[in-house]
Amino acid sequence: MADRRLLTGLALLALVAGYALLVPWVAGVDDRVTDFAAARQAPSWAHLFGTDSAGRDLFVRTAAGLRISLLIAVVCAVLSVLIGALVGALSAAAGGWVDRVTMRVVDAVNAVPHLLLGIVLVALFRGSLVAIIASIALTHWTQVARIVRAEVLSLRDREHVDAALLGGAGRWRVVRRHLLPAAAPQALVAAVLLLPHAVWHESTLSFLGLGLPPHAASLGTLLQEARSSLLLGGWWTLVFPALGLVLATLAVAAVGSALRDRTALPERAGARL
Known part of the structure; x- marks a missing residue:
């Protein structure tokens, strides 16, 4: 079942991803160029997804927006996993008061609504891509830290770790050479599962007008622009970007869920033994 879900999600x-990467390149059309004479045209063979209020082809613009949103999500997921894995591993390896203080910091970050914190950070540097990435990465690392910490705690008392310590290896060398590699599969799954959250987070910020500038295509800016067209009957300006957002989320969620089940299977088998 997990294999079937994984293959479906990957497909x-x-x-x-092919649509997002290839369509803007094959079309050879600058999605930022306006043509008000072709504004708000319904879907047709000339414009498969119709055009927006500025006459831009939505088939190309949705692909460009999806590409930017996925790129931001991947960067944010990687940064979140790096921060969370480092914090979780160091917390578990240090133990004692360091572990307790670190977990209280994690609880404090979790107590603050992520979207609210993201809005505050992005509002200080409106339109900055770096600010958007930072706002997402700095609010989504805590779950990774807890996952990696739990994994390292379960591995810390294993025989090969004790042997490395008795052999003269330092604590941080053991963390780097033994504990972090063992926790890597769980961190990878966490990174994949973070992608949908990052996509929706970026889309929400852009929809609220706090993300990328209006001329830059992302799923959030397309949905934000669709509000005015929707009142004039331009349903396609909302449907197709929203469909791209939903399909990207479902695909990544299916892959992440299948990977999580696959990594859990050895643990379940070991528990039965």
């Missing part, structure tokens, strides 16, 4: 993800 859908490949389709979404």
